Amino acid sequence: MAEQENTEEELAPKSGKKKLIIIIVAALLLVGGIGGGAMFFLQSDQPEEMVEGEGVEMVEEEETSFFGSDNPKALYHELRPEFIVTFEANSRQRYVQLNVTLVTRDEEIIPILANNDPVVRNTLVLLFAKQNYLELQTREGKEMLKKAATKAVQDLMVKEIGNKGIETVLFTNFVMQ
Numbered sequence: 001m002a003e004q005e006n007t008e009e010e011l012a013p014k015s016g017k018k019k020l021i022i023i024i025v026a027a028l029l030l031v032g033g034i035g036g037g038a039m040f041f042l043q044s045d046q047p048e049e050m051v052e053g054e055g056v057e058m059v060e061e062e063e064t065s066f067f068g069s070d071n072p073k074a075l076y077h078e079l080r081p082e083f084i085v086t087f088e089a090n091s092r093q094r095y096v097q098l099n100v101t102l103v104t105r106d107e108e109i110i111p112i113l114a115n116n117d118p119v120v121r122n123t124l125v126l127l128f129a130k131q132n133y134l135e136l137q138t139r140e141g142k143e144m145l146k147k148a149a150t151k152a153v154q155d156l157m158v159k160e161i162g163n164k165g166i167e168t169v170l171f172t173n174f175v176m177q
Contacts, residue, residue: 088132099173
């Protein structure tokens with residue numbers, strides 16, 4: 001029996017040392033992981049400087065927009081309130097709600113558009129009311145209406161100021177019911 005007590009006493013200090021070593025290693029790994037993570041997140045996002053002749057060519061990025069890169073910045077004139085047009089389709093009353101924005105590149109056109117807002121809105125209301133409700137449900141129908149609205153406003157602006165004035169018409173909201 002005395003022999004059993006000695007073996008238990010000998011095992012106890014050895015297992016305590018093993019636990020201490022495991023805890024120290026785990027703490028070192030944890031500190032190393034935190035330090036590595038901090039370095040990773042705090043590094044600069046800028047690429048390293050490239051040395052000429054390494055076969056890597058730097059390309060300058062040009063600022064491009066939806067309408068092209070060589071044109072001046074687009075300016076937007078939103079027609080408020082939205083357009084609500086009624087239709088008769090399959091013996092039922094139907095509605096279309098449109099938010100319309102005019103795009104130009106000339107700052108001088110915006111006040112002209114604002115001044116001519118009633119006649120622009122009238123032109124567009126008459127155009128929208130002539131449309132076929134079933135055709136407007138297709139993507140092609142919406143694209144054709146956009147082109148027709150652009151042409152109608154451009155023709156009106158040519159009559160008023162002598163040039164097209166706008167680049168395009170955008171439908172920023174198009175709800176059919």
